[in-house]
Amino acid sequence: MLLRARVVLPMVQPAIADGVVEITGRRLARISRWREFSTSEKRDVIDLGDIVLMPGLVNAHCHLDYSDMAGMLPAPKTFSDWIKGILALKSHWNYADYARSWLNGARMLVRHGVTTVADIEAVPELLPEVWDATPLRVFSFLEMTGVKSQRPAEAILQEAFQILESLAHRRNRGGFSPHAPYSTTAALLQLSAACARARGRWVTTHVAESLEEFEMFMDRRGAMFDWLKSQRDVTDCGGISPIQHLERQGVLGDNFLAVHVNYLAPGDAELLARRGASVTHCPRSHAYFGHQPFPRAALAAAGVNLCLGTDSLASVNKQQKQLPELNLFSEMQQFVSTMPEVSAAEILAMATVHGARALGLAGSVGELSAGAEADLIALPFGGMLKDAAESVVQHRGEVAAVMIEGEWVVQPKL
Numbered sequence: 365m366l367l368r369a370r371v372v373l374p375m376v377q378p379a380i381a382d383g384v385v386e387i388t389g390r391r392l393a394r395i396s397r398w399r400e401f402s403t404s405e406k407r408d409v410i411d412l413g414d415i416v417l418m419p420g421l422v423n424a425h426c427h428l429d430y431s432d433m434a435g436m437l438p439a440p441k442t443f444s445d446w447i448k449g450i451l452a453l454k455s456h457w458n459y460a461d462y463a464r465s466w467l468n469g470a471r472m473l474v475r476h477g478v479t480t481v482a483d484i485e486a487v488p489e490l491l492p493e494v495w496d497a498t499p500l501r502v503f504s505f506l507e508m509t510g511v512k513s514q515r516p517a518e519a520i521l522q523e524a525f526q527i528l529e530s531l532a533h534r535r536n537r538g539g540f541s542p543h544a545p546y547s548t549t550a551a552l553l554q555l556s557a558a559c560a561r562a563r564g565r566w567v568t569t570h571v572a573e574s575l576e577e578f579e580m581f582m583d584r585r586g587a588m589f590d591w592l593k594s595q596r597d598v599t600d601c602g603g604i605s606p607i608q609h610l611e612r613q614g615v616l617g618d619n620f621l622a623v624h625v626n627y628l629a630p631g632d633a634e635l636l637a638r639r640g641a642s643v644t645h646c647p648r649s650h651a652y653f654g655h656q657p658f659p660r661a662a663l664a665a666a667g668v669n670l671c672l673g674t675d676s677l678a679s680v681n682k683q684q685k686q687l688p689e690l691n692l693f694s695e696m697q698q699f700v701s702t703m704p705e706v707s708a709a710e711i712l713a714m715a716t717v718h719g720a721r722a723l724g725l726a727g728s729v730g731e732l733s734a735g736a737e738a739d740l741i742a743l744p745f746g747g748m749l750k751d752a753a754e755s756v757v758q759h760r761g762e763v764a765a766v767m768i769e770g771e772w773v774v775q776p777k778l
């Protein structure tokens with residue numbers, strides 16, 4: 365099958381005017397100009413017309429579990445208050461609530477052009493069922509905490525490990541998500557990192573998200589330290605940044621995706637880069653909590669692979685009284701509003717190739733290249749080639765078409 369479009373944005377080579385993407389089965393075979401295909405090759409053509417055709421977006425951090433919590437938690441005074449708020453909400457939810465919420469979130473992602481998601485899974489019992497109910501490519505990271513439950517780290521890891529080993533799916537994968545430095549023990553971080561390394565698994569953790577977390581580890585003070593000091597052994601706090609804490613437990617590596625990373629101590633950015641770790645920034649969640657500016661320039665200068673994520677809808681503000689949706693284009697637009705110096709091409713890379721690299725999926729998703737999965741999206745575009753990336757970043761509403769593994773999951777209107 366050949367898909368012809370006004371502009372093809374492969375992400376790993378320059379944009380192509382009047383481009384064609386050739387698909388064989390579930391993979392891409394060739395990406396080229398229309399005029400470079402011979403007449404005899406021009407069979408089975410779908411001419412999409414005034415469209416930008418590009419790889420499906422990679423959402424590098426999400427919590428599909430909480431999609432139906434959109435608008436339920438007004439922006440809190442402190443980060444710890446928000447954690448308490450979501451824990452209270454969760455205590456009223458049952459399996460069916462989570463399953464519905466997860467699938468609603470997955471549908472939102474697909475209609476807004478995400479084809480791969482790095483998702484945190486707090487209710488792993490959902491997985492075989494919800495994985496089969498969506499065409500989305502899902503990388504599910506099993507959430508582990510253990511501070512409140514006081515369960516031994518070995519037991520927590522063993523349970524997650526067994527679930528991961530039992531999950532088999534051609535398209536989807538599983539990894540570990542020790543929740544955050546403050547909500548886990550040092551032992552759990554160490555065990556997760558060691559097990560992931562031995563088994564070729566990926567790890568993701570929220571880290572240095574709030575000033576409270578940074579103060580807890582650096583200075584043994586603040587709202588989070590005061591809240592947790594009676595629940596958690598805090599001898600690991602004091603004189604160490606949250607990033608350094610993860611380094612000490614052996615977590616940082618090229619199989620590690622650090623989420624948020626808003627508060628850095630000197631040397632943290634270089635340390636992340638040296639270890640080959642990736643970082644996901646979630647612009648709307650960042651704005652909701654009112655964190656200090658994301659240290660993009662320091663991380664980029666150090667050479668850290670930077671990705672974009674939506675986070676959960678439990679931490680996104682309403683827009684004009686409308687409930688927010690999971691939408692990576694909205695995240696890009698929020699990003700542009702706070703960091704206008706970053707080019708549209710760089711932002712699109714964060715939402716595609718960088719996310720793929722972070723998940724060990726480079727060459728397979730997040731790009732249009734021979735041999736990659738046929739995961740692509742189409743967006744209306746009638747302008748000039750040079751304006752295509754900018755137009756994609758500013759896209760509003762649903763996308764015009766979505767293909768995953770060579771199958772249309774949102775049909776193009778021709």
Ligand SMILES: [Zn+2]
Binds near residue numbers: 425427675676
């Ligand atoms: Zn999160």
